[in-house]
Amino acid sequence: MLFLLPHPALAQDTDDAVIVVTGTRTPHPLEEALASTLVFTRADIEASGAQTLAELLEATPGVTVAPGYRGDVVTLRGLEPEHTLVLVDGRRLPGRVDGGLDLRRMTLADVEQVEIVKGPGSALYGSDAMGGVIHVTTRAPEAGLKADARAAVGTLPTADLSLGLDGGGARGRGRLSAELHHAGAVPAPDLPRTLFDATRQLDLHAQGAWTPGGLQLDASAGYLRQDDAGVDTNAAGAVFDRTTTTEQLSAAAGLGGTASRATWTVDGRWTLFHDIYAADQRGAKDGDAVQQTWAQLAELGAQADLSRGPHLLTxxxxxxAESLRSDRIDPDRARRLRGAPFAQDQWTLLERDDRRVLALAPAVRVDVDTRFGAAPSPRLALHSAPTEDLTLRLSGGRGFRAPDFKEQWLAFENTAAGYRVQGNPDLRPERSWGGDAELSWHPLDPLTLTASAYWTEIDDLITPTSVDVASGPLLFTYDNVAAARSRGVELGGAVALPAGLDLTLGWHLNDTLDREADRPLEGRARHQGTATAGWRWARTGLRATTRASLTSPRPYYLDDEVRYAPATALVDARLAWTSPAGPTLSLGVENLLGAGDAALNPVRPRELYAGLSGQLARQGDPR
Structure with a gap:
């Protein structure tokens, strides 16, 4: 199982080579990855029972999934949600709210692979990749004619339904898919508010691939709608009925080919994000609010990879091009353009028996933005495999995060609370230096051990600050005044045992520091331990999986008081049976121990679920 590993995949359920692209922007086998890369294959996703990207990542060492202002957000190695870049098929996922992306809206029925690269990634991907990159690859269309379906129900209540249809031949093929998801609201104990919103989601996706004249042409389009409903309260005791409607429309196309020893790609993507937030105060009108946000993101990229002797030059x-229109910024429209050339040389210094023994990869990217100017981001990575059983990875580089539109242009006043917030258009990008070292050892064929260490320093952190005013409400703005450090160690081991058993263990130590306040960063657990156990009885089609995560108490600073969220143990279990006829029946439980704290660590309560999936396929004409 791969979904709990704090390092490159330690165990595989298949002999097929896992190909990754995120760490270098070029495809290569996982064992040759220059950066520490964690992979969830399609088999791992199905075995986990997870329905969303948030559920898949919630028990991964070095990865924290927590409720944010709007949904479940992710952080890597103790940094902030805005320091993690999320890609879908190589392009940015839009729709950040208060710095975080809601990973609940990324469902998994149409996902083929998820890669996580920890450490600075700005040298290849630019802004937001200071802490790392999460790359989601959707399922490619298959030749022939195939239909697949999955249905699941849970006790919260939840309900999921996904349908897919593939068709075509070797020269051209397509895929259509649809997903429906429903989850009921979870009320807070003894309070007139909800811990988790009621959610309804529809996700439609179409994808096609053609190979005209030796070229590769891909195109896709998608539509997502998510409706959330919940209840909030404030310190004065007012109760608000809150609804949110989020829509996302996207279209993408790419063209690639080969020439001699070079490969090239040109691709583009356009995304429209629309969000409507409404709050209705019960028994009064003072707190009523309706806010709309429109965001557009257009990306165009070109890349060439040239192989010459020991060098692979990229x-x-x-x-x-990014634009935002919102009721909460002044002016109510903001735009910016950014261009970024990048280069990387994967230099194989030593090779033995067609196996790369020593490689060095310098890379650099320069982002030029119409709002803040230029931001260069260099990186140097080293890969050493002196034996087939031992691999060392070292990397270090510069990262940055561009200030978002809210930080630059926010205009908001809370007259009841007596304060207002004004953005700062003169903000500079946040900058970081980071380094990683990882050692992977296979002393025995079924056993893999890994150890890694990292250190990240961030300067010019953008934080809210107060401004002296002669009269009127308190004024807050944003400024580059803070600095932080995150360092740590990750240990892991995996072993394949007889009788179809496999076991994976991981431990993560995270030491953070707010250099301005001289205290640990808020909400970070110092220790995290993970375990997963799997058992497969191939003759009967049975597969059992259990995964667990234990996190130590986490500090929160509330009104100059330090409070700690209690230690949390999350345990999930799943049993699946694949019948000789093909369909798979699954039964499982999420949050078996009922962990969670309503005040500081809300976790969805224990849920039992059952699912049924299957597919019908007919071999198509290979022409």
């Missing part, structure tokens, strides 16, 4: 350029 050069390219990314262009980005």
């Amino acid at each position: 050069v390219g350029v990314d262009g980005l």
